[in-house]
Amino acid sequence: MTTYFNEMFQDGEVRIPYARLEGWTKRMPDALRHMKQAEAEALFRRIGITFAVYGEGGDPDRLIPFDMFPRVFTAAEWARLERGIKQRARALNAFLVDVYGRGEIVRAGRIPAHLVYRNAAFEKSVVGFVPPKGVYSHIVGIDLVRTGPDEFFVLEDNCRTPSGVSYMLENREIMMRMFPDLFRENRIEPVDSYPLLLRRTLASVAPAKCKGDPTIVILTPGHFNSAYYEHSFLADLMGVELVEGQDLFVEGEYVWMRTTEGPKRVDVIYRRIDDAYIDPLCFRPDSMLGVPGLMDVYRSGGVNICSCPGAGVADDKAVYTFVPEMIRFYLGEEPILNNVPTWQCAKEDDRKYVLENLKDLVVKEVHGSGGYGMLVGPKSTKDQIERFHARIKDDPGNYIAQPTLALSTTPTFVNEGIAPRHVDLRPYCLVGERVELVPGGLTRVALTEGSLVVNSSQGGGVKDTWVLAE
Amino acid sequence: MLSRTADNLFWIARYMERAETMARLLEVGARISLLPSVHGYRSEWDSLLQASGTADGFDRKYAEPVARNIESYLFFDHDNPSSVASCLRQARENGRIVRTALTTQVWDALNTAFQELKQLERQPRSELELTQLTDWVTRHAAMVRGSIGATLLRNDGYDFLNLGYCLERADATARLLDVKYYVLLPRVEFVGSGLDNYQWMTLLRALSLHRAFHWTYAGEITARKIADFLILNPQSPRSLVASVEGINHALHRLGRAYGRETVAQVRGRQLNDMLERVTVEDIFDEGMHEFLTRFIGDVATLGYHVWESYLTGDVR
Numbered sequence: 001m002t003t004y005f006n007e008m009f010q011d012g013e014v015r016i017p018y019a020r021l022e023g024w025t026k027r028m029p030d031a032l033r034h035m036k037q038a039e040a041e042a043l044f045r046r047i048g049i050t051f052a053v054y055g056e057g058g059d060p061d062r063l064i065p066f067d068m069f070p071r072v073f074t075a076a077e078w079a080r081l082e083r084g085i086k087q088r089a090r091a092l093n094a095f096l097v098d099v100y101g102r103g104e105i106v107r108a109g110r111i112p113a114h115l116v117y118r119n120a121a122f123e124k125s126v127v128g129f130v131p132p133k134g135v136y137s138h139i140v141g142i143d144l145v146r147t148g149p150d151e152f153f154v155l156e157d158n159c160r161t162p163s164g165v166s167y168m169l170e171n172r173e174i175m176m177r178m179f180p181d182l183f184r185e186n187r188i189e190p191v192d193s194y195p196l197l198l199r200r201t202l203a204s205v206a207p208a209k210c211k212g213d214p215t216i217v218i219l220t221p222g223h224f225n226s227a228y229y230e231h232s233f234l235a236d237l238m239g240v241e242l243v244e245g246q247d248l249f250v251e252g253e254y255v256w257m258r259t260t261e262g263p264k265r266v267d268v269i270y271r272r273i274d275d276a277y278i279d280p281l282c283f284r285p286d287s288m289l290g291v292p293g294l295m296d297v298y299r300s301g302g303v304n305i306c307s308c309p310g311a312g313v314a315d316d317k318a319v320y321t322f323v324p325e326m327i328r329f330y331l332g333e334e335p336i337l338n339n340v341p342t343w344q345c346a347k348e349d350d351r352k353y354v355l356e357n358l359k360d361l362v363v364k365e366v367h368g369s370g371g372y373g374m375l376v377g378p379k380s381t382k383d384q385i386e387r388f389h390a391r392i393k394d395d396p397g398n399y400i401a402q403p404t405l406a407l408s409t410t411p412t413f414v415n416e417g418i419a420p421r422h423v424d425l426r427p428y429c430l431v432g433e434r435v436e437l438v439p440g441g442l443t444r445v446a447l448t449e450g451s452l453v454v455n456s457s458q459g460g461g462v463k464d465t466w467v468l469a470e
Numbered sequence: 471m472l473s474r475t476a477d478n479l480f481w482i483a484r485y486m487e488r489a490e491t492m493a494r495l496l497e498v499g500a501r502i503s504l505l506p507s508v509h510g511y512r513s514e515w516d517s518l519l520q521a522s523g524t525a526d527g528f529d530r531k532y533a534e535p536v537a538r539n540i541e542s543y544l545f546f547d548h549d550n551p552s553s554v555a556s557c558l559r560q561a562r563e564n565g566r567i568v569r570t571a572l573t574t575q576v577w578d579a580l581n582t583a584f585q586e587l588k589q590l591e592r593q594p595r596s597e598l599e600l601t602q603l604t605d606w607v608t609r610h611a612a613m614v615r616g617s618i619g620a621t622l623l624r625n626d627g628y629d630f631l632n633l634g635y636c637l638e639r640a641d642a643t644a645r646l647l648d649v650k651y652y653v654l655l656p657r658v659e660f661v662g663s664g665l666d667n668y669q670w671m672t673l674l675r676a677l678s679l680h681r682a683f684h685w686t687y688a689g690e691i692t693a694r695k696i697a698d699f700l701i702l703n704p705q706s707p708r709s710l711v712a713s714v715e716g717i718n719h720a721l722h723r724l725g726r727a728y729g730r731e732t733v734a735q736v737r738g739r740q741l742n743d744m745l746e747r748v749t750v751e752d753i754f755d756e757g758m759h760e761f762l763t764r765f766i767g768d769v770a771t772l773g774y775h776v777w778e779s780y781l782t783g784d785v786r
Binding site for chain 1: 569
């Protein structure tokens with residue numbers, strides 16, 4: 001039987017970061033806890049944070065369950081994570097500039113050419129183009145899991161438009177409102193500078209043609225999108241307009257937005273829609289979400305698009321295996337955070353191993369996300385395993401496999417009281433003129449006992465994440 | 471301000487006002503149907519559907535224009551785009567889209583109405599009295615309007631909200647008046663009859679204006695007095711002239727804030743001038759129905775110019 005690292009209790013002792021939380025839980029009888037939980041839910045519903053799950057129908061105003069038990073890191077733990085995350089974000093951006101430029105890493109034989117140039121996310125239309133400040137991915141979400149006191153692994157990178165940061169901010173707001181005492185007793189690093197840093201990051205990558213203060217907008221697919229709340233939340237906190245494709249148009253060398261006072265020039269677009277939809281003239285012609293002609297303006301330096309089209313080639317699950325190589329190649333450093341060992345089903349030896357050991361492995365689609373299309377071997381029925389066996393054989397290039405990690409647990413409020421549940425962590429690293437990281441992130445928790453899938457689309461919840469000050 | 475944001479704000483107001491009008495219409499219908507129908511005229515409920523412009527949709531869905539069906543259709547039915555439920559949902563959805571242009575209080579008011587509506591929809595219809603429902607609507611409409619007035623920045627967004635309210639109200643009062651005058655009364659010889667008076671009273675009551683009317687015009691209720699009250703009297707909060715004044719006030723502020731006038735301001739002033747010049751006699755000479763029809767058309771044209779000048783983002 002696997003033993004899991006419990007972030008609060010180790011060998012019967014309370015670990016230091018959680019020292020002050022034990023008393024807190026003891027002071028809170030069940031009745032009070034239920035009241036607080038109801039209060040938290042009412043607050044979330046009132047501010048309107050809800051989350052629609054694709055393909056499930058049901059209540060479009062569903063809440064992501066919020067667990068009040070915080071997850072805590074010490075300053076020292078965080079300092080190491082921060083170095084590792086920033087290192088990775090820098091390497092990923094260096095890689096993107098390289099593969100859309102001379103492709104040195106491929107020429108040097110450190111990563112196979114087909115993985116890059118045949119990759120569905122490789123964007124031919126930006127080859128040879130270097131975006132402002134040489135940054136392709138301005139918001140890098142790095143999913144981390146923990147298996148021991150000092151063992152952290154990167155599960156995957158998100159270089160396009162990682163979501164969830166609004167939960168990081170709102171979880172903190174709600175905790176501060178409901179348990180001010182906790183924040184007096186514990187010295188917790190604030191996270192609320194994130195919107196300001198994001199704005200500064202976006203402003204720092206304004207295109208060359210922009211003189212003076214850049215006009216920044218957030219481009220959303222619209223209010224039916226499951227992350228719409230987050231889009232409007234960030235726009236509000238940054239003080240920028242939240243636009244849809246129909247609000248923008250291209251004329252001359254620039255992009256303009258339709259305002260009540262006539263057209264206004266736009267310099268930086270933080271887009272929360274996929275590459276395929278941003279410009280029907282360049283990508284999917286049937287897209288109603290994008291702006292015709294946007295890519296032409298982008299390539300001629302009239303506007304910047306964050307993250308840049310084509311950034312996805314760096315967060316592909318097959319390219320992921322090579323991120324440690326990138327760190328060595330571009331930065332001349334050893335990776336601070338390790339990858340999870342990964343088998344590429346495209347390789348014959350790997351595939352053989354994967355097919356023989358499916359019951360012990362986690363199998364993912366190379367381009368999948370949100371916990372869909374994945375197999376967690378130890379938690380699956382024989383039937384499910386056999387089905388995946390066939391799917392991998394059909395299209396091996398589409399799958400990778402990883403060992404089932406012994407994900408750490410943190411105490412979580414459940415119906416029966418407090419019980420350990422598995423968690424992961426997504427910090428949001430900002431890359432512009434500087435590389436910034438607020439001390440915190442989104443902790444996702446698998447609320448079902450024993451479950452290792454933390455995705456909110458699969459019944460996961462969220463927690464406030466604390467980094468203690470020195 | 472983003473044109474689409476202005477558009478959403480404009481429609482929050484229009485839908486809230488429309489929900490309220492729909493509730494008030496239902497109240498008119500319910501009260502009039504309490505009168506014994508000894509005169510052999512056609513069903514008032516049917517007139518109500520005509521008035522709200524929803525008769526076709528209703529006929530497609532229900533056979534009998536009986537009270538319960540009409541209440542359901544005008545209040546709860548999502549297939550009816552003008553039902554109270556549809557309007558409240560649309561208002562809240564428009565609010566959700568421009569959440570950041572609203573204060574917490576305004577959003578709260580919109581969202582609370584919506585959440586309570588969902589609860590009402592789950593309750594058995596037999597437990598719900600119509601008057602309770604209409605009171606509920608006017609209360610929430612007042613909460614939204616009140617939170618707008620008390621908490622929102624007096625910027626262009628505020629003007630677009632008021633523009634929406636006043637345009638919708640001008641249209642609604644004109645239609646309600648037209649219903650009473652043109653649709654409800656069965657034959658011309660009923661003018662001045664008990665039935666006629668009862669209907670006028672009901673109309674005023676539905677507009678929450680019956681006391682105000684008596685304060686302003688002592689004595690008998692006549693069509694002329696009512697026409698003066700609901701069309702030409704600037705003291706009357708739902709009168710056409712008061713609504714058009716509100717429209718012009720918002721347009722004037724927008725013109726000043728943006729430093730330019732558009733065709734909307736010009737048309738708004740024309741409409742105002744017309745109402746200031748016209749007398750009750752003129753209206754009856756032209757024919758009340760003809761006058762109201764013309765007015766409704768003018769308001770629609772003005773709405774079009776607002777859209778063209780501000781809500782498309784194309785005017786330079």
